[in-house]
Amino acid sequence: MDQRLPLSRRNLLLGAAAFGVPAVLAGCGSGTPSPAPGGTASGNLGTVTIGSNASDEIPKKVLDTVTKAFTQATVKINTVDHNTFQENINRYLKGTPDDVFTWFAGNRMQFFAEQGLATDISDVWQEIGGDYTQAFKDQSTGTDGKQYFVPSTYYPWAVFYRKSVWKEKGYEPPATLDELTAVAKRMKADGLIPIAFADKDGWPAMGTFDILNMRINGYDFHISLMGGKESWTDPKVRQVFDTWRGLMEYHQPAALGRTWQEAGQSLAQKKTGMYVLGMFVAQQFPEADLDDLDFFTFPEINPAFGTDSIDAPIDGYMVSAKAKNVEGAKALLKHFAQASSQNIATKLDPGMLASSSKADTSGYSALQKRGAELVSKATHIAQFLDRDTRPDFASTVMIPSLQSFVSEPNEIDSLLTSIEKQKANIFR
Structure with missing residues (x-):
């Protein structure tokens, strides 16, 4: 089965002047669940847990700050060292995973969707689809044509x-x-x-x-x-x-x-x-x-x-197949998809670009603007070796x-x- 979903320059230019992804790559976390800043949420969707590989200082701060603005449920983040998280992801998803987990677009997403380890979030995409180009949707779609991933940010x-x-x-x-x-x-x-x-x-x-x-x-x-x-x-x-x-x-x-x-x-x-x-x-x-x-x-x-x-890898979020709070998890993914959430991310992390075509790029640094331009001019965009295989x-x-x-x-x-x-x- 051909799992390739290439991003073409034509698709990338459909609706977005610039877009982006978090650089959640490395560092050490305690691995202990900790509530996101802000305490008890005012919503009534209970508690949503996130398994996070955003263990470096800046990416961790980004996730904490973005989830703080989510008021429909209480969010608890379980931060694990990036490499440890990645090496143990298969065992993690087959065991007792969190409701939501940080992960990668394209082949990496498709692999776990095919194994039945991720929840179909096509209904979420019916609401957020207008905020993304077709290229980003393609990279969020499994080989069965359903969506399993919400892009947050990317980086060239x-x-x-x-x-x-x-x-x-x-x-x-x-x-x-x-x-x-x-x-x-x-x-x-x-x-x-x-x-x-x-x-x-x-x-x-x-x-x-x-x-x-x-x-x-x-x-x-x-x-x-x-x-x-x-x-x-x-x-x-x-x-x-x-x-x-x-x-x-x-x-x-x-x-x-x-x-x-x-x-x-x-x-x-x-x-x-x-x-x-x-x-x-x-x-x-x-x-x-x-x-x-x-x-x-x-x-x-x-x-x-x-x-x-x-x-130009795309990072984002998925819902595990064993999620205990699917409703809360989907609500949180909708929050991550909002331009306002991604605006926070790109402001806090100079190495990120927002994936939403509705994100505000006027505050981008010169480096971020150059990064967005580089991606927009590329004819072909790969996701990175360990995400393309x-x-x-x-x-x-x-x-x-x-x-x-x-x-x-x-x-x-x-x-x-x-x-x-x-x-x-x-x-x-």
């Missing part, structure tokens, strides 16, 4: 840098891979680590793989590869890893012992020159320095595809495989043979 991936550093050194945003390499060489000569890099948590390196594969082989091949329909031993895939290996000398060393937050801080502290990451890297910058943060889309490698594709393949195969490559970048052939063998056992 790009190459981030500090304008003041580049101006001082005379660097210019590269348009080709050769130009990127030339800039990286100049940075090394100037005493800068060219490319901030971290993969302690397993997922950040996926973004580098995604963009290299889309730049070299195009969006269609990338999505087909994620769907288990292409061979990992194909020379096209080997070219991706060969190209990446050629860039390794410019990467920040010891990446497997570093979190994305630490790599982001190195960029903020002017120790590194650029960083391939999502716009949520802005969370690691002091407010006074945010105007100095900018980005360029990853440069062209294959002229046949140019720079037509990017990653099966979750078991992403977690049990790709995370250790990419970490192995980062550790031993010369062992490409044996690595790709191993990935292909494991893929064949999973995609049956």
Whole structure:
């Protein structure tokens, strides 16, 4: 079954000048349920519980603040470290899950909907559908044609840098891979680590793989590869890893012992020159320095595809199949879908864009406006490796495989043979 629901530039431009997603990626939470700020709600829908992966300070504050404005029920948030939440999601949903849980659009949503672990919220979409473009609805729709997800925010991936550093050194945003390499060489000569890099948590390196594969082989091949329909031993895939290996000398060393937050801080502290990451890297910058943060889309490698594709993951909320308070859960999802809720999110988090086409973008920072423009101009938008493929393949195969490559970048052939063998056992 084809689970691909690509976002096209045409669909993205249907009704939205700008839109967005929270960067709820990482951090540590206590895992203990705690009521959202505001105490007892004035409504009569009882108590709604949320299983949340928004464990970093800013995303956690966003969720707390948005739920505080919900008055139809009392909300209790169970915050768990992002990676722990993701690694245990299958067991969690089959056990005693919360009513609502934070999750991801596209394939990741569809996988659990197909297993009967999510509640159909098509009735919610009958009320909120007018606030979203068709592209966002597509990414919220299961393979059965029903909706299971409400988008909240999104964020593009790009190459981030500090304008003041580049101006001082005379660097210019590269348009080709050769130009990127030339800039990286100049940075090394100037005493800068060219490319901030971290993969302690397993997922950040996926973004580098995604963009290299889309730049070299195009969006269609990338999505087909994620769907288990292409061979990992194909020379096209080997070219991706060969190209990446050629860039390794410019990467920040010891990446497997570093979190994305630490790599982001190195960029903020002017120790590194650029960083391939999502716009949520802005969370690691002091407010006074945010105007100095900018980005360029990853440069062209294959002229046949140019720079037509990017990653722009959509985050949001789902209702578990075992929800005890379905009525309250659906009411809360309607609240999350409101433009006013997403306006709060984009104001509190400089790395977010609102997904509602009715959200107020007039208060966007220059960075947020640039992010929205980047997405609107993209011909193809991927959701990110671990969201465009099966979750078991992403977690049990790709995370250790990419970490192995980062550790031993010369062992490409044996690595790709191993990935292909494991893929064949999973995609049956």
